[in-house]
Each structure stands twice: as C-alpha cells, then as structure tokens.
Amino acid sequence: QVQLQESGPGLVKPSQTLSLTCTVSGGSITTNYYYWSWIRQPPGKGLEWMGAISYSGSTYYSPSLKSRTSISRDTSKNQFTLQLSSVTPEDTAVYKCDREEGRGKQRDYWGQGTQVTVDS
Numbered sequence: 001q002v003q004l005q006e007s008g009p010g011l012v013k014p015s016q017t018l019s020l021t022c023t024v025s026g027g028s029i030t031t032n033y034y035y036w037s038w039i040r041q042p043p044g045k046g047l048e049w050m051g052a053i054s055y056s057g058s059t060y061y062s063p064s065l066k067s068r069t070s071i072s073r074d075t076s077k078n079q080f081t082l083q084l085s086s087v088t089p090e091d092t093a094v095y096k097c098d099r100e101e102g103r104g105k106q107r108d109y110w111g112q113g114t115q116v117t118v119d120s
Contacts, residue, residue, distance in 0.1 A: 022097030
C-alpha cells in the first residue's frame with residue numbers, strides 16, 4: 001500500500017519561503033502514469049490544488065500560484081518537495097500531498113496533512 005508523509009516546519013515568517021517534503025513509501029514516484037501533487041486547505045475554506053509533478057518529472061501549477069510555486073523531486077529518496085515563496089498569512093493552511101491516477105484524475109492516496117502557519 002502506498003503511503004505519503006508530509007514534513008516541514010509548522011511556522012514560517014511572512015515573506016519567507018515555505019518548503020515541505022512528501023516522502024512516499026510502498027510505490028515509486030517514477031511509476032507510469034501517476035502524478036504527485038500538493039493541495040492545501042486554509043481555515044474555513046475548501047481544498048485548493050497547488051500543483052503536481054508527474055512520473056516523468058514534468059511539473060504543472062495552479063495559475064493563481066504559479067509565480068510563487070516550485071515542485072521538485074528526489075527519485076533516490078522517493079520524495080517530492082513543494083516550495084512556496086513570498087508567503088503571507090493567507091498561505092496559512094493544512095498542506096497535503098497526494099497521488100493522482102493521471103493528470104486531472106482522481107486521487108487514490110494522500111498524506112495526513114501538515115499545518116503550516118505564516119506568522120511573524
């Protein structure tokens with residue numbers, strides 16, 4: 001069974017870069033044709049898809065976050081990483097990583113999520 005685990009700091013200061021890592025076990029992030037994505041949920045709001053990296057390393061971003069978002073991977077560690085720059089308190093949210101069965105398709109595995117607060 002595939003398992004995903006997010007890790008990273010729970011508190012980030014405004015204007016800094018938020019960096020989170022998703023460690024995957026039970027399956028390779030290079031396996032055809034899965035996409036590995038980041039989503040977030042601000043308090044009192046719905047889920048927001050942020051971006052994804054494919055099995056081949058291609059990246060896709062939400063247009064609203066594209067200028068501040070970067071997703072990369074380390075295949076030797078079976079991890080993928082989110083970086084969100086120039087954060088503000090509006091970026092406070094629970095951040096989750098998940099696996100999608102293809103681009104734009106349903107997610108079948110996801111992590112438990114990690115709370116990130118942006119505050120000085």
